[in-house]
Amino acid sequence: MRIPLDYYRILGLPIQATAEQLQQAHRDRTQQLPRREYSDIAIESRRQLLDEAYGVLSDPAQRQGYDAGFLNQAYAAVPAGSGGTTGDAVSPAAAEAALRALATEDSSSDGYTPTIEIHDRQIAGALLILQELGEYELVIRLGRPYLSSGSINLGDGQFGDPQAVLADIVLTVSLACLELGREQWQQRQYESAAESLETGRELLLRENLFAPIRSEIQADLYKLRPYRVLELVALPLEQTQSRRDGIKLLRGMLQDRGGIDGTEDDLSGLSIDDFLRFIQQLRSYLTAAEQQELFEAEARRPSGVATYLAVYALLARGFARHQPALVRRAKQMLMRLASRQDVHLEQAVCALLLGQTEEASHALELSQEYEPLAFIREHSQGSPDLLPGLCLYAERWLQQEVFPHFRDLAQRPATLKDYFAEGQVQAYLEAMPTETPTSSEGGDSLGFPGDAAAAEDRFGAIAPPSPPDTSPPAAKPPFPEMPAAAWPPRQRSAATAAPPRVPVAPATTEPTMAERVAQLSPSGHLQPRDRSGTSQPRASHGRRSVPPSNISKIPLYTRSRRSPNWGRMALVLGVGLLGIAGLGFVTTRAISWAAELFRGGQGRGTSLAISLDAPAIEIPVPAATGGAPGDLQTTAETTIQSWLSAKSAALGEDHQVEALDAVLAEPLLTQWRRRAEDAQRDNWFWEYMHELEVIDVSPADNGGSPDRLTATAQVREVANLFELGRLNPGASYDETLEIQYTLIRQGQTWQIQQIETES
Numbered sequence: 001m002r003i004p005l006d007y008y009r010i011l012g013l014p015i016q017a018t019a020e021q022l023q024q025a026h027r028d029r030t031q032q033l034p035r036r037e038y039s040d041i042a043i044e045s046r047r048q049l050l051d052e053a054y055g056v057l058s059d060p061a062q063r064q065g066y067d068a069g070f071l072n073q074a075y076a077a078v079p080a081g082s083g084g085t086t087g088d089a090v091s092p093a094a095a096e097a098a099l100r101a102l103a104t105e106d107s108s109s110d111g112y113t114p115t116i117e118i119h120d121r122q123i124a125g126a127l128l129i130l131q132e133l134g135e136y137e138l139v140i141r142l143g144r145p146y147l148s149s150g151s152i153n154l155g156d157g158q159f160g161d162p163q164a165v166l167a168d169i170v171l172t173v174s175l176a177c178l179e180l181g182r183e184q185w186q187q188r189q190y191e192s193a194a195e196s197l198e199t200g201r202e203l204l205l206r207e208n209l210f211a212p213i214r215s216e217i218q219a220d221l222y223k224l225r226p227y228r229v230l231e232l233v234a235l236p237l238e239q240t241q242s243r244r245d246g247i248k249l250l251r252g253m254l255q256d257r258g259g260i261d262g263t264e265d266d267l268s269g270l271s272i273d274d275f276l277r278f279i280q281q282l283r284s285y286l287t288a289a290e291q292q293e294l295f296e297a298e299a300r301r302p303s304g305v306a307t308y309l310a311v312y313a314l315l316a317r318g319f320a321r322h323q324p325a326l327v328r329r330a331k332q333m334l335m336r337l338a339s340r341q342d343v344h345l346e347q348a349v350c351a352l353l354l355g356q357t358e359e360a361s362h363a364l365e366l367s368q369e370y371e372p373l374a375f376i377r378e379h380s381q382g383s384p385d386l387l388p389g390l391c392l393y394a395e396r397w398l399q400q401e402v403f404p405h406f407r408d409l410a411q412r413p414a415t416l417k418d419y420f421a422e423g424q425v426q427a428y429l430e431a432m433p434t435e436t437p438t439s440s441e442g443g444d445s446l447g448f449p450g451d452a453a454a455a456e457d458r459f460g461a462i463a464p465p466s467p468p469d470t471s472p473p474a475a476k477p478p479f480p481e482m483p484a485a486a487w488p489p490r491q492r493s494a495a496t497a498a499p500p501r502v503p504v505a506p507a508t509t510e511p512t513m514a515e516r517v518a519q520l521s522p523s524g525h526l527q528p529r530d531r532s533g534t535s536q537p538r539a540s541h542g543r544r545s546v547p548p549s550n551i552s553k554i555p556l557y558t559r560s561r562r563s564p565n566w567g568r569m570a571l572v573l574g575v576g577l578l579g580i581a582g583l584g585f586v587t588t589r590a591i592s593w594a595a596e597l598f599r600g601g602q603g604r605g606t607s608l609a610i611s612l613d614a615p616a617i618e619i620p621v622p623a624a625t626g627g628a629p630g631d632l633q634t635t636a637e638t639t640i641q642s643w644l645s646a647k648s649a650a651l652g653e654d655h656q657v658e659a660l661d662a663v664l665a666e667p668l669l670t671q672w673r674r675r676a677e678d679a680q681r682d683n684w685f686w687e688y689m690h691e692l693e694v695i696d697v698s699p700a701d702n703g704g705s706p707d708r709l710t711a712t713a714q715v716r717e718v719a720n721l722f723e724l725g726r727l728n729p730g731a732s733y734d735e736t737l738e739i740q741y742t743l744i745r746q747g748q749t750w751q752i753q754q755i756e757t758e759s
Contacts, residue, residue, distance in 0.1 A: 121159055244757070292317060304337060314333070650672065
């Protein structure tokens with residue numbers, strides 16, 4: 001057989017090499033043995049090729065004949081003007097350039113590529129030499145037919161001992177995948193690098209060979225995860241599945257670390273400080289809905305950092321989309337932080353957006369934020385209360401300091417007048433039940449029916465984002481040069497003395513919030529008074545904004561809660577206090593630590609180099625086993641239908657939570673039980689209608705385990721949400737998605753362990 005090599009390349013020398021250089025190269029290459037995992041067959045065939053190359057080139061007569069055999073072909077491939085000559089004489093420089101170019105040609109140009117004849121038993125050594133020369137794609141292409149899934153049969157002994165030769169070729173191809181992945185990593189082609197690494201890992205896993213090398217590849221894949229996340233979430237919003245894959249990778253990292261501020265090891269090599277910076281850089285690539293869904297889930301661990309980020313997402317969406325239910329959720333979550341962090345200013349903003357002016361004044365009275373309070377008082381002169389200054393501060397803070405951290409809100413204008421003039425805002429505020437005033441104690445269980453979490457309420461999976469904006473995102477620096485944009489709590493004034501307490505306005509009969517806000521500015525935009533030296537909210541916070549990015553449309557879902565049950569609330573408060581006491585010092589340090597990390601300068605660097613290449617090699621998955629197709633189909637259809645029925649019962653009007661126990665396995669069972677219990681406590685429920693079609697069923701792993709299945713199904717779900725006994729038409733939907741379910745056998749029954757959407 002012939003392979004695309006020449007004797008000069010085998011020895012790693014240019015065509016002008018002297019006799020002394022040939023001798024030195026042969027000695028060095030012979031002494032540099034390959035990895036110890038190679039068999040004697042590969043090592044011996046490699047040595048034979050080195051000896052053959054040296055034997056031909058070290059003999060003047062043989063070298064002259066060898067050169068004459070391919071130099072003219074090499075010269076024929078040299079572009080005009082490259083320094084060659086006409087006739088039989090070929091300049092060494094021109095021939096060298098041509099040979100280097102030809103060595104990278106694919107199989108379509110074999111007629112012009114220098115090749116040598118080798119024996120069949122030398123194939124392992126030839127591939128090994130190509131791998132050492134860095135011809136990784138060529139190694140993968142040439143080695144592919146010799147794998148157990150390829151077209152060439154090694155079993156007849158033509159190439160040597162079948163097991164040894166197969167192991168050598170698998171080793172060479174997998175090492176080529178490893179090195180190719182690292183090369184693509186250096187070129188910032190992160191997804192391409194992951195594909196190459198995963199190809200090598202899957203090859204080794206399928207052949208059940210070289211576990212240490214498989215571990216080496218897996219370690220690189222773990223270190224590559226943060227880079228992949230950044231590359232994927234930075235893609236245009238219309239690339240829904242790729243961005244969803246990036247968020248899925250991020251969730252995997254969070255799970256391995258034990259949360260944003262967790263101390264476990266996700267094997268990425270990022271310290272806690274680095275990971276917090278990484279999360280901060282990611283925020284400007286994520287939409288408000290994506291951040292809300294991600295950080296609300298993380299806040300349940302519990303995590304003080306995630307709780308703070310979830311509050312920002314809820315506030316941003318609630319104000320921008322005119323959904324006070326989200327603001328109310330943010331206000332309730334702030335109660336979990338109030339005992340250990342000064343979040344009274346944020347609580348005042350929440351109360352303002354909920355029309356609770358007296359509670360907003362009370363929160364301002366408790367705040368120790370000197371400069372923002374001075375700004376608010378400055379712009380409330382002549383008013384019986386601090387509403388004018390708080391309105392101006394809240395509007396500017398949300399527009400300038402909160403919105404820039406969300407990809408779809410960075411350039412979205414929003415005013416308090418527009419917010420309070422919205423009919424659904426007025427209706428919600430009028431129907432909103434009386435709540436306990438914001439305090440520095442207590443907490444709120446983070447169960448809720450909807451909005452970003454409504455995606456999970458629908459199918460138990462990540463719902464597809466709303467119609468995207470097609471404009472490209474703003475250029476961002478590559479990881480790990482991450483910007484340290486501002487993240488509250490705000491920097492305090494240098495003054496050590498506490499500010500004077502803000503007086504609470506006396507109770508009077510007031511106009512509605514919409515009327516009061518409308519009176520503040522005829523244009524609907526709150527403007528500061530014309531005073532020199534007035535403090536601005538941006539300066540007060542010492543923050544830096546992230547450059548604006550895209551805007552996308554996000555569905556509106558409003559939510560509310562019923563009046564609290566005081567006995568149950570007392571129990572919740574007691575449990576919450578115990579939890580906060582348990583977190584104690586750690587939670588406080590985590591939030592303060594994160595705040596310090598996110599104050600600072602903008603990161604440096606160029607934009608991400610995003611490039612998706614096809615996998616270097618396809619590794620077929622063995623045929624599924626473990627049961628007749630008809631039996632698996634029936635099992636999957638019955639189990640998924642039972643889950644949909646249990647979901648309808650648990651989240652329905654009768655709140656039959658126990659229906660989930662028979663059909664869900666952990667961790668889904670705990671998540672859905674909590675959601676169903678929240679629905680019962682807060683007096684909301686869904687009415688569902690489902691249509692199910694199971695598309696494909698197979699064992700969930702390559703071993704074909706009969707106790708674990710993967711089922712892909714098309715599910716249509718028609719749902720109506722009822723809150724406080726009233727239909728919420730804005731949250732109702734009729735959607736069809738392709739869902740992947742992971743089923744496991746528990747004794748004699750099947751249960752669902754994992755649910756994910758498909759593209």
